[in-house]
Amino acid sequence: MTATSPIQYRIVPADLAAHLFRVTLTIAQPAADGQAVWLPVWIPGSYLVREFARNIVAIRAYDGERVPVALTKLDKHRWQAAPCSGTLTLEYEVYAFDLSVRGAYLDEARGFFNGTSVFLAVAGQETMPADVELVAPEGIANWRVATTLPQAGAADGAFGRYYAANYDELIDHPVELGDFTQATFTACGVPHDIVLAGRHRADMARLQADLTRICEYQIKLFGEPAPFSRYVFMTMVTGDGYGGLEHRASTALLASRDDLPLAHETSIKTGYRQYLGLCSHEYFHSWNVKRIKPAAYAPYDLTQENYTRLLWAFEGITSYYDDLTLVRCGLIAQQDYLDLLAQTMTQVERGAGRLKQTLEEASLDAWVKYYRQDENSPNALVSYYTKGALVAAALDLTIRKRSSGARSLDDVMRALWQRYGKDFATQGQGVAERDWEQVAQDATGLDLRDFFDLALRSTQPLPLGELLNEIGVQTQLRASAGGSDKGGWKEIAAPGNSIGAKLAAEAGGIKLTQVLDGGAARAAGLSAGDVLVAWDGLRVSMGNLDALLGGTPAGSTVEIHAFRRDELIVRKLVVQTAAVDSWGLRAPAADAAGRAALDAWLGGH
Incomplete structure (x- = not known):
């Protein structure tokens, strides 16, 4: 890189209290008839139009002599500069107060941004190189920089040129800015950084050791070397947060403070297991979606939605491998993994949307349904994350069964990597809609058309239970044991009762947040948003609902008083037995005969 790159950015945390970044964009050779600039409307990995340009609160343009240049806003995310002589410089301010992994954030404690939120693109020059100067905020001496942007003069972890x-x-x-905690480990010869922003008491040595196992397993799964020379896990630690977004050599994460491991803890608590699964998920995306990607994303069109029927393969399969990695690299036991798989099976089973929307349709509708969920979503859609993970598990077990253990989904992923991902930087070829299925058949030597038709293009149930039974895993499909039951093996003497709705505590009663198809609440004419206040003349709350339900025989009719907005309504509700929608899985005994297939699957053989 030289100081003469045709596009120059300078970004300053200008007003921490007002949450404003000040950005300067200098274009060496603007278009003769007037230069257009634009900001993406969405960020890869999060399939929703987010209108990042709405956060640009002021923008001005100047020529090389600092003479103002007229700037016209063309639409929601594009500006047109008048013709000018010499260079064109734009100065603008970006409001940054989105505490998520998708946007930009700035306050007195920390700064963070994705380029889609702060860097205007130069129309017609998107393939040109650019310099980025990161400038420290005035009056703060201890802030550092964490990013995988290539350095161009900046020292490690320092403000300067990239x-x-x-x-x-x-x-x-x-880019993460602030006084963060940082630790480094090496996986397959590649340096990896762990960056924690925010208050925490995490055991950094534990994080280094556990993430090393995850990263080395995934690198070896696809084959060394890793597709990056350095990787950064950057985590914002909050009181209650969860989320992640993948990038080509890093990931931005949100985690709850209590989920991180403490120095005295030796086991993997539920929250920490979830955090490791999140890290595993985003890391796997380094191969599956950042480099092996749908043809619709090669290249991305960041000005509008990009539709593909393949999100099940890129998000669903990644969701399968995230927890599978944990058991294969020895961080959790086989039964722990089966419990997690049972929870995913339960989550899918409980949504009526699985009977209405195919997995290909779910992928295509991500922009308008999955990322815009409402109170009716469980009845209308199926998640390409959760059902996609179950399809991946069923596909893996189907390949192993039909090939007598000679092939697996691992072979498919490696074949995809060799054909589409390994040389993506030079080839730039994405996977066409049906090519993924063809690669799977070529890599395994199997005819899998019947499986794909069932799993992707129908709403018929997956044969996952039967496939698990065939490798010795016991399966249980039972009634829910209550609102806190997420699935898993339970011995229940008799099923309880249910009103067929998801509930939340509300002042003076219970709010119905979602009313499920086929449930008692729907049959009674209750709707999402209604607040139950009385059950057969008795005040009802989250604290006594289970007792009232348990004391009312299934099939009995009770009188419900509820408020819909500010109007009192009365309904007759027939109590139902809880639906049989909860899966449990149990591994056979360690010395049981026929465990070889189970051990091969969960051991990655």
Whole structure:
């Protein structure tokens, strides 16, 4: 990189209290008839139009002599500068107070941004290299920088000059600013950083050891070397947070403070297991979606929605491998993994949307349904994350069964990597809609058309239970044991009762947040948003509902008083037995005959 790169960015945390970044964009050779600039409307990995340009609160343009240049806003995310002589410089301010992994954030404690939120693209010059100067905030001496943007003069972890080969690279390296905790480990010869922003008491040595196992397993799964020379896990620690977004050599994460491991803890608590699964998920995306990607994303069109029927393969399969990695690298036991799989099976089973929407339809509708969920979503859609993970598990077990253990889904992923991912930087070829299925058949030597038709293009149930039974796993499909029951093996003497709705505590009663198809609440004419206040003349709350339900025989009719908005309504509700929608899985005894297939699957053989 040289100081003469045709596009120059300078970004300053200008007003911490007002949450404003000040950005300067200098274009060496603007278009002769007037240069257009634009900001993405969405960020890869999060399939919703988010209108990042709404956070640009002021923008001005100047020529090389600092003479103002007229700037016209064309639409929600594009501006047009008048023709000018010499360079064109734009100065603008970005409001940054989105505490998520998708946008930008700035306050007195921390700064963070994705390039899609702060870097205007130069129309017609998106393939040109760019310099980025990161400037420290005034009056703060202890802030550092964490990013995988290539350095161009900046010291490690320091403000200064960085570089991007093109706009696509520029927006794929998020930046963390602040006085964060940092630790480094090596996986398969590649340095990895763990960055924790926010207050925490995490055992950094434990994080280094556990993430090393995850990263080395996944690198070896696809084959060394890793597709990056350095990787950064950057986590914002909050009181209650969860989320992640993948990038080509890093991931931005949100985690709850209590989920991170403490120095005295030796086991993997539920929250920490969830955090490790999140890290595993986003890391796996380094191969599956950042480099092996749908043809619709090669290249991304960041000005509008990009539709594909393949999100089940990129998000669902990644959701399968995230927890599978934990058991294969020895962080959790086989039964722990089966419990997690049972929870996913339960989650899918409980949604009536699985009977209405195919997995291909779910992928295509991500922009308008999955990322815009409402009170009716469980009745209308199926998640390409959760059902996609179950399809991946069923596909893996089907391949192993039909090939007598000679092939697995691992072979398919490696074949996809060799054909589409390994040389993506030079080939730039994405996977066409039906090519994924063809690669799976070529890599395994199997005719899998019947499986794909069932799993992707129908709403018929998956044969996952039967496939698990065939490798010795016991399965249980039972009634829910109550609102806190997420699935898993339970010995229940008799099923309880249910009103067929998801509930939340509300002042003076119980709010119905979602009313499920086929449930008692729906049959009674109750709707999402209604607040139950009385059950057969008795005040009802989250504290006594289970007792009232348990004391009312199934089939009995009770009188419900509820408020819909500010109007009191009365309904007759017929109490139902809880639906049989909860899965449990149990591994056979360690010395049981026929465990070889189970051990091969969960051991990655």
